[in-house]
Amino acid sequence: MKEFVLLFRAPGLNKNDVSPEELKAMEKRWMDWAGGIAAQGKLASSGQRLSQEGKVLKAGGVITDGPFVEIRERLGGFFVVRANDIDEATTLAHGCPVLEYGGSVEIRPIYG
């Protein structure tokens, strides 16, 4: 078994646009999907969710409050999964809720 990181990217979510019920439903979809990977014993590390705010340091010491407005998909978090190869890791990524919101999952092998 090798380890792969799944990087979740999604368009920024304005929490004012979604009702608490929708938010709860999104949370449930997310947990059910992650639970499905964990149930196969293939989740190596989970729950690393990133805040929507942050800072970016650029060359020349320029600090901005994030590039997040400039790019369509911001990094929302990551999982580390165990799989035999990248195809299996990609199969695990299927059903990820970010795909429903116009986001993407990037699958990258970890050296080791």
Added chain:
Amino acid sequence: MKNEEEDLKYLFQQEFAKMVAVISRMYGLQYIETAEDIVSETFLLATETWKEKGVPPNPTAWLYVVAKQKTLQYFRRNKIFEEKVIPQLTSTPEKEEEADLDFSQQHIKDSQLQMMFAVCNPAIAGEAQIGLALRILCGFGIEEIAEAFLSNKETINKRLFRAKEKLRSENIKMEMPAENEIAHRLDNVLHIIYLLFNEGYYSQTQNQILRKELCIEAMRLAIMLTEYDKTNLPKTNALMALMCFHASRFAARENKEALVLYEEQDENLWDKNLIEQGMHFLSLSAQGNEMSSYHLEARIAYWHCIKEDTKEKWNEILSLYNQLLMINYSPSVALNRTYALYKANGQEEALREAEKLKLESSHFYFLLLGELYKNIDNKKAKLNLKKAFALAKTQTEKQSIQNRIDDF
């Protein structure tokens, strides 16, 4: 007469743990076997004397006096006290005169807590540790331990011997861990208590009294931890809540022949008092930010105390199982999670997920598949039940699976 014998057995079991803890605290864990011998001899003398003269009005006081004498005799006679123990003692030599075992309630309690941390030291991990806990912390006899593990006396004796060797070679001391270490060291103590409880709750042995006793002992140890400020943490209370909720179903899950499955239990037999206790500990566990696996399992167990099936119930249970799996994977949790998924999100989604699990050595897996294929593909449902039948270990299990096959 029978009752009196049982009372004595219970008394000895309780006092064994206390007295061994106090003696070992005084002389050090390297003499733990001596302490066991002294206490056993004390019980022997008690049984003989009490048979003739009757049980004294205060039997524990009697035991303490005799144990004190025997302890002093042993250590004096062998000059162990002067030559080995005194040089080890850090306090003043006048201690020799006062070298008197302190059997006050507080001292017993402190000694037992220290013994818990000593026995649950990660250095002696493994099967031997639970055995040692049963012997030293719960006062179980070798025969009972062997029965609980479906093993024999010889094997258990060997295991205990090795564990005690380890206590010596790792130089484990009877003391409370430093303040900043307690929370971390407590994890191991809680884990052993959890294993003890599970050993009783899910044990293979048919001896229902023994199984129940294991569970009660585990709860007794956890209560001791809740009575001491520094170990009375949210996770301790979460474990306590979990055990209360499970224990509330003792009467309902047992009948003469076999275990009664949750779905078939008569909830009037659930112990309301224990459920209330569980709620009490559950609310105490909700302080602070830590979400231990005990918190999650306690909440799952809580939801199982509500018999009525609601959407909310199964959504909650599913979410808790998801979180539990993310902390710690185990095949049985994966199966339970898939069952909750079935109840919460429906048969088809659960079937898709179940097919991914590939837990093909477990008959529970094929039972679940059998259930999930029902009405979707009855042929496959039956096939899976047959696989479950082939893998089932006990006759009772086989019979209940056969009944389900016959239902098709």
